[in-house]
Amino acid sequence: MDSVNRFGPELILLAMAAVIILADIGWALAGTGAERMRRPALGALALTGTAASIIWSALLIAFDEQGEAFSGMIRVDDFALFFNFLFAGTAAIVILASIDFLRRNRFVAEYYALILASTAGMMLLASTIDLIAIFVALELTGISLYILVAFMKDGRSSEAGLKYLLLGAISSAVALYGMAYLFGITGSTSLDEIGLVVSEANGETRSALVLAMVFLIAGFGFKMAIVPFQMWVPDVYEGAPTPVTAFLSVGSKAAGFAVVMRIFLTALGDGSISSDWATVFAILAAISMSLGNITALVQGNIKRMLGYSSIAQAGTFLIGLAVVAAADPQLLLGTSAVLFFLGTYAFTNLGAFIAVIAISSKIGSDQIADYAGVAKRSPLLALGLTICLLSLTGIPPTAGFIAKVYVFNAAVQADLVWLAIVGVLNSVVAAYYYLRVVLNMYTAEPASEESIQPGYYLGLAMVVAVVGLLVIGIFPSPLLEASEAAARVFG
Amino acid sequence: MEDTGSIVAFWLLAALTLGSALAVVLIRDLIRAVVLLITSFLGVAGLYITLSADFVAVVQVLIYVGAISVLMLFAIMLTPRAGRNNAETFFRIPGILLAGLMAFTISLVSLDTDWAVVERGGFEETASAIGEALLDKYVLPFELAAVLLLVAMLGAILLVHPEGTDEE
Structure with missing residues (x-):
């Protein structure tokens, strides 16, 4: 029973996905009389699933029920639990933000079921410690997302779905090829055993290890959306339904970082190889930040802009991974910096996308120019979006400020001063395009005086995100402690 | 893989697999490409047999050679204009160069590495x-x-x- 118990947070999400599908069939049989209750009830079921998953994770901590499950396939530790909360919370906010958007859609049940299945896959990516299970979890996350991206079935959404599917399939294949190399070198699929063999290697396997590392970075770089594996981001972000874009930009990216940390710190954590991948990550961090920010400057569409900004943010997370390599104190500092940043980024980016959902669905456009004078039409929404954009820029008292200070401080302590300088310069560039949106909302004349009222659920999701990022900005210590505890897993 | 028979079989099957895979990429006609893909799948199934993996080999034939290839042929035949050949592409030369570079790197690394070799069991x-x-x-x-x-x-x-x- 221990195995099932520790697998509970994922299991309950998958079970709820099945319940939602079955309940939907029930509604179809019940006829048109009950139709009015269908959408709210299915949404409530999905939210219950995420809430139950969060509670189960909390109970695992409360009863100290941590450890391995399913004969060494998953390991439930502080790291996995940190991501359980992050993914279940993200899914809950995304579901809240989707209720209004799904008002006229037929496939509500399928939508929620896919979100829950994808979330379970993401949680597994953070907790699996075996290459075979990692690959299945990767595909479970990915395939659900391909479908969600194409969910609208209009030209743009289908095109985005197809692009995401093709590039996703290629990147999965590349990651799998890297895993096959790891297996070929060490004769094991368990991350712990691979780590053991790698640390005892005498140099005869070094070139193959480096090749495996390159393939793994390329394969998972797609999920993390870092340069040069970012080609899909702007088109997919623009074409996907906006709640799905929010889910992609937070959940999928965090899952990519979770699995990379798990593999690289456990299996490839040995000093002989870790300095190699740390250098690769440092270079990719600098390129991702610079390219993402510079391209974001010229975007006219806010979803594309947030897409490029998320590439730049991913570059900033990578600084943390670049710091990790240099022995003990840096390992803790770098890992916890990435985790803390991911936590704050979840609230910030979800908030920004929810504001975009609310505003764009009303003005019928994603163009930044059409956001002119939004502050006059909806002061609260404009304020919320402003706070999120300030947090993305890294201005106090928002969570983004503390996260950036934390990461840059880690870089300086690990003698990566050049990387910290690149990061700070990039923040200045980023400030320009984030604040341009804010200025446009507050100073420009609105095209119409009609006020913008977000739906009740959307407003609630927005409040959760904005309050979350302000609370972290003012009282960062709980999240800080949680990320340090999670980072200590690899210490 | 010690006895001569296995070694000869390995090289023949490897040549069959890689040769038809290369032809799949180079050939213009889609139907012919799928048929060659089937040959490549069969070659892989043969390689599994040389590794004493009988079940995987049978499954490879059933699923890849049988089901998936038929599915591909149906998809091609049911798609309008799928009969036309693949056009020339701008990326042909860079693609060949990149693939050559990859093949070179991978061969070099494979020869250089001390792999974790497992003794082959009986059949x-x-x-x-x-x-x-x-x-x-x-x-x-x-x-x-x-x-x-x-x-x-x-x-x-x-x-x-x-x-x-x-x-x-």
Whole structure:
């Protein structure tokens, strides 16, 4: 029973996905009389699933029920639990933000079921410690997302779905090829055993290890959306339904970082190889930040802009991974910096996308120019979006400020001063395009005086995100402690 | 892989697999490409047999040579204008160069590395061992694969369903 118990947070999400599908069939049989209750009830079921998953994770901590499950396939530790909360919370906010958007859609049940299945896959990516299970979890996350991206079935959404599917399939294949190399070198699929063999290697396997590392970075770089594996981001972000874009930009990216940390710190954590991948990550961090920010400057569409900004943010997370390599104190500092940043980024980016959902669905456009004078039409929404954009820029008292200070401080302590300088310069560039949106909302004349009222659920999701990022900005210590505890897993 | 028979078989099968895979890439006609892909799959099945993996070899023939190839042929025949050949592409030369570079790097690395080699066992029946592994050690990935198939099925229904939004 221990195995099932520790697998509970994922299991309950998958079970709820099945319940939602079955309940939907029930509604179809019940006829048109009950139709009015269908959408709210299915949404409530999905939210219950995420809430139950969060509670189960909390109970695992409360009863100290941590450890391995399913004969060494998953390991439930502080790291996995940190991501359980992050993914279940993200899914809950995304579901809240989707209720209004799904008002006229037929496939509500399928939508929620896919979100829950994808979330379970993401949680597994953070907790699996075996290459075979990692690959299945990767595909479970990915395939659900391909479908969600194409969910609208209009030209743009289908095109985005197809692009995401093709590039996703290629990147999965590349990651799998890297895993096959790891297996070929060490004769094991368990991350712990691979780590053991790698640390005892005498140099005869070094070139193959480096090749495996390159393939793994390329394969998972797609999920993390870092340069040069970012080609899909702007088109997919623009074409996907906006709640799905929010889910992609937070959940999928965090899952990519979770699995990379798990593999690289456990299996490839040995000093002989870790300095190699740390250098690769440092270079990719600098390129991702610079390219993402510079391209974001010229975007006219806010979803594309947030897409490029998320590439730049991913570059900033990578600084943390670049710091990790240099022995003990840096390992803790770098890992916890990435985790803390991911936590704050979840609230910030979800908030920004929810504001975009609310505003764009009303003005019928994603163009930044059409956001002119939004502050006059909806002061609260404009304020919320402003706070999120300030947090993305890294201005106090928002969570983004503390996260950036934390990461840059880690870089300086690990003698990566050049990387910290690149990061700070990039923040200045980023400030320009984030604040341009804010200025446009507050100073420009609105095209119409009609006020913008977000739906009740959307407003609630927005409040959760904005309050979350302000609370972290003012009282960062709980999240800080949680990320340090999670980072200590690899210490 | 010590006896001469296995070594000869390996090289012949490797040549068959890689040769037809290369032809799949180079040939312009889609139907011919699929037929050559089938040959490549068969070559892989043969390689599995030289590794004493009888069950995997049979499954490879049943699923890849049988089901997937037929599915591909149907998809091509049912798609309008699929009969036309692949056009010249701008990326031909860079693609060949990149693939050559990759092949070179991988061969170099493979020769340079001290692989974790497993002694080949006798020709025993592997199906029951695979079954036990799937339901014991690998039960989690196995069950997750079932969820994965459910999700894929949901997606297929959702995406091909003619109706998009409800009229209220």
